[in-house]
Amino acid sequence: MNTNGKAEAIYHICGKRKNSNDSFMKSCTKDRLVSIIIPTYNYGQFLPETVQNLKEQSYTNWEAIIIDDGSTDDTENIVKQLISNDPRFHFIVQKNQGVAVARNYGLQLAKGEFIQFLDADDLLSKEKLNLQVQHLISHPQVDISYVINNYFLNNKPQDLFPDKELLGFEWMLRIDCMGVDCIKALVDRNIAVISSPLLRTSTLSKSSGFPEGVKRLEDWEFWLELAFNGAYYQFLPDQKAFTLIRVHPNSASFELREMQKSDILFRNKISKYIENSPLSKKDKKVIEKINRRKKNSLLKELIYKTPWRNKELLHEIKEISDPIPFYKYYIKSMNYHRKKLFKMLINK
Incomplete structure (x- = not known):
């Protein structure tokens, strides 16, 4: 899209024109609420870092919905202390029903124009929300913007890897498509971790939500169903926009x-x-x-x-x-x- 076309696309959404595209984009962007949905189960120890990470986002017009899925640790007390002075945070406690149920409940409560999913132990780059909101505003045909992810060991946050195995394997597909091509890509593999995409709330009409009662891959099914129902995916190749995934030691x-x-x-x-x-x-x-x-x-x-x-x-x-x-x-x-x-x- 050329500069004039991009400006017209933004005007179509914002309903106003400015002489400066940069200042216009900022004024148009800052009014858009992002709903960040954070399910947590016994991850109280990581929540201080996650909450602080959100407070440090360059984009400030967001609400964070933290859903405690029946934790048995000190999550409730920790969260209440962390968010007491920031009305952008909302805290809900439910009985343990699984991450899919928690995310679906978060979607019901969300008031934002855009949705960001975030696991309780993971982080977002400082510019992620800002750049992806701009991306979706300037590309009205795109339903889902997604970015690169970096994995790190819990005790080594300075060492980043593109894969969960920490071997340096680049597994993410960079797609710009909808329909058959998009379905092919998502049948081949999941294209992103849960916190990589930012999606329009209106896109949820193409989905029945996260499949409940499954232990794994509920996010992949969520993205695939959206693709089958015509969602447009576009990768945002900006090195300042990424998500950080914590890898825990296990078998x-x-x-x-x-x-x-x-x-x-x-x-x-x-x-x-x-x-x-x-x-x-x-x-x-x-x-x-x-x-x-x-x-x-x-x-x-x-x-x-x-x-x-x-x-x-x-x-x-x-x-x-x-x-x-x-x-x-x-x-x-x-x-x-x-x-x-x-x-x-x-x-x-």
Whole structure:
């Protein structure tokens, strides 16, 4: 979009003109309320940093809705002390029902024109809200603006990585699309962490909210449903706009295995989305092929890494998989492990 076109787009939304685009943008932007939705469960120790991070945002016209999902730590007392002198914060306590329920409740309470999701232990760059609000105002066709994310270990905030495994792997897709192309991208993989996007509240009409009752990947399904219903996604390539994701020490192998199982389960659900969509038969076939390829790749890796003696886990994998690819990879994995064992015995 050229400068004149951009100015006209902003005028169309703001309903007023200024001679200076920069000052006009600032005056237009500052009136837009952003609702920041923060679910928390036993993360009281991180909330002082998160609350301070929001107070330091260059964009100040926001409300933060903190929803305590039945914490058993000192979250309630900590939050009340932190927000006592700032009316922009709202604190709600609910019984433990999961992060999806908490986010959906936050959406019901939100009064802003834009929505920012934020996990209780994560952070936003100082300019993130400001730049993304400007992005959405100057691009009225865009429903969801999203930015880069940086991961950091809890005790090493100075070392940043583009991936959760802290290996330097750039996994995020930079998309600018809607419709079939956007669906293809989101079927291939989740394009962003929960705190990366800023979306228009009006876009929620294209979604049924976060799926409740699931433990993982509820954010991916939320973004995918929006794509199936015509939401326009656009990556904002500004190095000053990013989100910071805290990585906690845990059992890496267990976490990876559980995530892969959740991924397979979700891909079964994706097939239903594809089947029930108004897409053409040709597009459905192409998108389902992407989904099946990714699912089979996950299944193969999961089976190969599962010890033979772990019958319980193998049964769990079998229950969530299609029988033909399951037995195909199971037999191949048995042959693979036999050969590996045979080589080890020979080399002794």
